[in-house]
Amino acid sequence: MENIETICKLLEGLSRKYPDMRFGQLVTNVSYWANGPTSSAAWDVTDEDWxxxxxxxxEKNN
Structure with a gap:
């Protein structure tokens, strides 16, 4: 449950930083940042890596 709460808070911050991105785009982009731009990045990423x-x-550019 702790990871889910952390992810929700991070999504809130990301949505403020990238207001034009849709929810799915945010999730996929963070998965790419964690695992590289592969077709299975969102499927394979762990909560901790995400x-x-x-x-x-x-933290970057803030």
Missing amino acids: IAAAKGNL
């Missing part, structure tokens, strides 16, 4: 990639992006 969280790390999202945090890294939010």
